[in-house]
Amino acid sequence: MRRPLSSRKPSGLLRFLGKVDAGSAPPSYTEARSKAVAEAARYSAAHGLDPRGATILEYAVHSAALSGFVDPTWNGETLSAGLAELATYRAKVAVSGPDPIQTVTILDKAEWRAGWFNEPRLAILFEPDLGHSSPDGETLSNTRRLSATFAAPRLVFTDGAAYPPTNPSSVEDQLFNVAFRSRREPFLWKGSEVDVTESNGPLQYSMTTFSSHTAVSATGLLAAATYDFLCQVLEAHRPGPDSPERLWLTIGFPFDGAIPRGRPVDPDDTVADPVRLHHQAHRLWLRLDRVAADPEVPDARRTELIGQWMAAE
Numbered sequence: 001m002r003r004p005l006s007s008r009k010p011s012g013l014l015r016f017l018g019k020v021d022a023g024s025a026p027p028s029y030t031e032a033r034s035k036a037v038a039e040a041a042r043y044s045a046a047h048g049l050d051p052r053g054a055t056i057l058e059y060a061v062h063s064a065a066l067s068g069f070v071d072p073t074w075n076g077e078t079l080s081a082g083l084a085e086l087a088t089y090r091a092k093v094a095v096s097g098p099d100p101i102q103t104v105t106i107l108d109k110a111e112w113r114a115g116w117f118n119e120p121r122l123a124i125l126f127e128p129d130l131g132h133s134s135p136d137g138e139t140l141s142n143t144r145r146l147s148a149t150f151a152a153p154r155l156v157f158t159d160g161a162a163y164p165p166t167n168p169s170s171v172e173d174q175l176f177n178v179a180f181r182s183r184r185e186p187f188l189w190k191g192s193e194v195d196v197t198e199s200n201g202p203l204q205y206s207m208t209t210f211s212s213h214t215a216v217s218a219t220g221l222l223a224a225a226t227y228d229f230l231c232q233v234l235e236a237h238r239p240g241p242d243s244p245e246r247l248w249l250t251i252g253f254p255f256d257g258a259i260p261r262g263r264p265v266d267p268d269d270t271v272a273d274p275v276r277l278h279h280q281a282h283r284l285w286l287r288l289d290r291v292a293a294d295p296e297v298p299d300a301r302r303t304e305l306i307g308q309w310m311a312a313e
Contacts (some may be wrong), residue, residue, distance in 0.1 A: 177219070194284075199215045250308075
């Protein structure tokens with residue numbers, strides 16, 4: 001039996017939007033972030049951190065506070081996470097000098113090592129939004145536009161053969177959201193990281209409307225050189241405003257493990273074991289395809305490979 005609406009646990013989406021009663025919700029993300037940042041400021045002042053070190057600590061505890069908000073298994077030790085990040089930065093400085101930068105080598109397919117061609121990979125396939133950049137211009141996200149060539153962003157486990165897939169995506173494969181940001185100061189010394197996470201329950205779109213499955217999202221932070229390369233390639237192949245063609249971008253990495261998938265879930269239910277994947281991406285598979293509707297076959301698409309590369313850190 002469904003519980004009365006007022007007694008249901010508030011969904012992650014509504015908690016994030018602040019649309020639940022204060023008495024029924026845990027501390028908000030804003031409160032958790034403010035507390036963590038204040039703690040970092042006190043530590044920086046007490047230990048005389050230089051401006052860059054203080055900024056790194058603040059950003060790190062900010063990120064840890066967000067982890068605590070979206071991941072119920074997080075232990076809540078935001079300052080410890082920030083200090084670990086600061087220690088990693090100092091170790092990098094000791095090896096590379098005062099202004100370390102993560103180097104990236106972009107390798108065309110002709111330059112790949114033999115073992116790279118048929119390795120198992122987890123691929124994030126999406127149509128990048130080329131018309132609406134983020135306010136800071138440094139986020140690659142999936143388009144929300146509907147078109148003849150639009151395909152919901154999806155996860156694909158592949159060895160590179162018969163790619164991109166021609167079969168329609170299923171609800172289990174689809175991604176609710178894709179967003180990749182660029183590393184910038186003061187984190188130019190850091191490499192790429194990818195997170196693929198399954199929610200622990202359905203999304204709540206309104207007071208009476210829920211998703212039928214758990215939601216899976218793919219987000220990441222890309223080394224600055226990798227992000228800039230992708231932006232250059234996308235701009236070079238941007239379709240004209242009246243073109244029926246679209247671009248499909250793939251960001252993938254070698255993988256062999258449990259894959260987050262959307263799972264059927266009732267409005268009142270949660271899953272006890274949401275799959276959350278965090279990958280330190282020392283090598284990324286990058287691929288760009290040109291896609292257009294096939295005028296001779298209804299509901300079919302033609303794909304043309306523009307290029308594929310490995311970004312090795």
